[in-house]
Structures are given as structure tokens and as C-alpha cells.
Amino acid sequence: MANPEKVSAENPLHLSWHDSAWIPLLNRGNVLKYFSERSNSFYDSQCNNEIIKMQGLSLDHLTNMTGIEYTLLHCQEPILYIIRKQMRHSPTHVVSIADYYIIAGIVYQAPDIKSVVNSRLTSSLHHLDSAFSEAISYSRYHPSKGYWWQFNDDNKTEGKEKKTKKKKEEPGSLFQCRRVDQLLDNLTSKFPHKFYQVQPGGQPVPLQKDTSENADAKAERVNQQTSADATAKATTGALSGTSNTPGSITVKSSQSPAPSATQLRVKSEMSDNMKQPFEKRTKYV
Template identity: 55%
Template sequence: MLPGRQIPQPIAQENQLWVSWHDTQMMASLSPATVMDYFCRKSNPFYDRVCNNETIRMQRLSLEHLNNMVGVEYILLHVAEPILYVIRKQHRHSPTEATPMADYYIIGGMVYKAPDLASVINSRILATVTNLQSAFEEASSYSRYHPNKGYTWDFVANKALSDKSKGNKKDPSSNKDDSGTIFQKQRVDMLLAELLRKFPPPIPPMIHQQQMQNEQQLQQNQLQNTAAEVNPTEANNVAGNPTTSNNGAVPSEASPSPNTAQGGIEPKVEGIDMKPPPEKKIKM
């Protein structure tokens, strides 16, 4: 062996949580009956060749003989067809006693090692410490020291720098995504207007009463305008310019109004009892 040459460590000695294995030839034919043969292939780095399963395979015995042996063995622990299979590695002491050593799960033909509780806790603690360290580093970047004032916080300068850096890192293609169509921009306004039309807000009593009075006044004005168009004489009476006296006498001019002669409809004033005109005396 050459001096100073490093020999790469085998996969079994590395951290198996970062290792996965699969066999493309048998992935499509996985089933509860063939999953143990799939896991016990020699190319699988998770498989220990010095185990009871290998002895049984060499002797061509069934898996039921594992209960009568002592040592390391692999068993099928859980099945969720057709995608998930859980295999346990354990050390058997007697037909009724075995100590679990590790668990492996197969998802879609890929074999992974299930992490133990210590690995999960270490990973969570490491992630927490990393986030806390980044938070402290960011907070310390805002601190400023002056001999007269001491330590102070300056968030404006760093915020401007961070905004500027974010703006530089932003891709020019992302500007196209920011701009939307008119429909996308006004969609919320359209929905709010439709909801406001379907469910109008309650009107206060004072404003509602005022609106009712305005509507009544508008209706009266419309009725007066309609009456003026149909009968101008009544419109004059309503407006305070009557054409007849209080006792029902007609004006001195006895000629009919132009509206009566042209339209052929006599006004209601002719229905009143009127005095006949005086007779003319014949001159002798």
C-alpha cells in the first residue's frame, strides 16, 4: 500500500441515514412474498450477510426456522401495500424473546434506514441552534457603538442595504409576474361591489326617513307635472293662479279656450252651474 494514500470507507461504516438503495430489476415485482428476498440481496448495504436469514437461504429453508435460531435476523414488521414495507433487524435470544436493533422502510422500492430517537433529537437541536445563531448575528449587525452615546440600534441603514441587495438579486423575469391583467387587478373590486349589491348595509332610521320624504316630494312633483301636461287649467289652480272666482264665475271673455276648441275635450269647469249671458235689447 502506498504511504499517505487514504482508503475510502465502505458504505456500511458511513452514516446510514444518508444512504439509500434500490434494485431496478425487482422494484416492479415487490409484494409481501418477495420483499424479504429483495431486501436480502448482497448489493444492499443495509443487509448483514452474517445473519440467520443468509444461513436459511443457503440451506433453502423457510423463514419459520428463524424462531428456533439465535443471533441477528431480519423480519417483515409492517406492510402497507403496494408502496410501504417495514423490515426490522433484531437479535433473537429465544423463540419468544428478541431485542430490536434497527428498522428499515421501503417506499416505492427505495430502501432507507429509519432514524432512531437520538438522531431525531440531535437533528432538531442542531436546527434550533442554527436558527438562533443566525438570529443573533442579524441582531448584532444592527448594533452601533459611539463613545458619547454608547451602544445604539440602527435599523434604517441595514434595512436600506438589505432592500437594495434584495432588489439586485431579484430576477428581471420576476417583474413580469408582478404585473397582472386588468381582470386580475379589478377582480377584488368586482367581487366587493357584487357583495355590496346583494347585501347592502343597514340604513340608519334618520337617513331612511329623510329618503322617504324625498321620495314623496319627488312623487308629488311628478304628479303635478303630469297634471300640467294633461290640463293646464288645473295646473294653474294648483300653482295658485286660478282662472275662476271663488263663486265659480267664469271670466268676462266667453270665448272658449284654444285647447277646448282644438282638442275637442271640454274642461271640468263647464260642469259648474254658470249664469246665461244677458239678452241684447233691440233698438226701436
């Protein structure tokens, strides 16, 4: 396995440098001084800029010298600066060696065309190789059937299930438990439980209180039944010849007079509200 320090030394594209003390003060006039710090690994201390710096001369004297030099190529204050390293052979002939860009005070080496093309091709080949390897893993062959594709979605579904696992539910606090009990008590008082009463030989029937509409309906049915009974008795009396004309003999009936509508209504309410023995009750719902 290669040493990471050797790899970084061989490939400066993986390196960066910055000095936090200089970052707030960077501008067009001092960016070359910032780049020429001794701790900067991209700076060559044997360049012409270092000679001029030690002699206290201006940068205009670089055109009269030969050798490696650094110059400010582009500036977009306060965020971007581009510095070029070049070899000067004459005042009019220079050869570019490398470019460096400074973004937010951090120095990087700009990749050359060869490095960019090589990186993109390597990345494309890696993805193509991964795609072909995955496609081959799904191919199947049998002498009687030939070739076919078999895609297994079990691995994908298992991965999704692991991601969508529910978190453990934390128990409620004491305040939440008391609050829930209070709400349940209020609901129970507003909407009491309905009890069911078992009738002999029948299905359990819920007990319901007579409302005003149910009472009126029962009274109307009682009145209809009373009028029907009276009509039937009158018809029976006419057929038997017991009339109330003078000289006729009145036959007293042994039956008791018909109850009134109010009495029938009271009896029906009492019969509905009567409770049967405890053994015949069932549990409430």
C-alpha cells in the same frame, strides 16, 4: 476535511439502495428476498435469514435459532414496507437493532430517537446562533449616546433590485414593423393632422372646418346684426325727417344696400378657409 465515503460509512442514515428490476414486482411475499440482495449495503450476509435461504427452509425456523435476523414488521402495499433487524436470544426474547423502510422500492434506514433529537437540537442551535449574530451586527454604541440599533435596508433593496432587473427587449420582426406602419397609415387617413395658422399679433389658432352647427350659429348672428342695422337706419331716417310720405323729398343714400344673410354666410366661409402666405404658417402638430 473528512472523506465523504468515511462519513457515509459511519452514518448509514445518509445511504439508500434500490434495484429497479424488482420495484414493479414488490409484494408482501418477496420483499425480504428483495432486501436480501447481495448489493444491498444494509443487509448482513451472516444473518440467520441467509442460512435458511441457503438451506431452502421457511422463515418459521427463525424462532428456533439465535443471532441476527430480519423480519417484516409492517406492510402497506404497494408503497411502504418496514423491515426490522433484531438479535434473537431465545424463541421469546429478541432485541431490536435497527429498522429499515422501503418507499417506492428505495431502501432507507430509519433514524433512531437519539439521531432525531440530536439533529433537531443542532438545527435549532444553528438558527439561534445566526439570529444572535445578526442582531449583534445591528447594535451601535457611543459614550455620549449609549446603545442603539441601526438597521441597514440598503443591502435588502440592492438585492431586490438585482432580482427585478428588466430583461433586454428584443427588436420587433419585419412583420410587426410593417403591420405597425399599416395601422399608423390607416389612423392618419381617418384622423388627419390639424394645422395651426398664425394670426398677426396673436396666438396660433387651430383651423377648424365649419360644421353644420357652426354655420347655423353664424347665420343666426348675421341675421341679428342685419336686423339691428335696419332698426338703426330707420331710427336715423326718422330723426332726419326723410320719410316716404307724399310730398316729401326722398334723399337717396350713397351707401349700398345691406347684404343678405346668405351672402354674409358665404363671405364668412370664404374668409375662414383662406390660406395665409407660407411664411406665416407653423409646423403641424
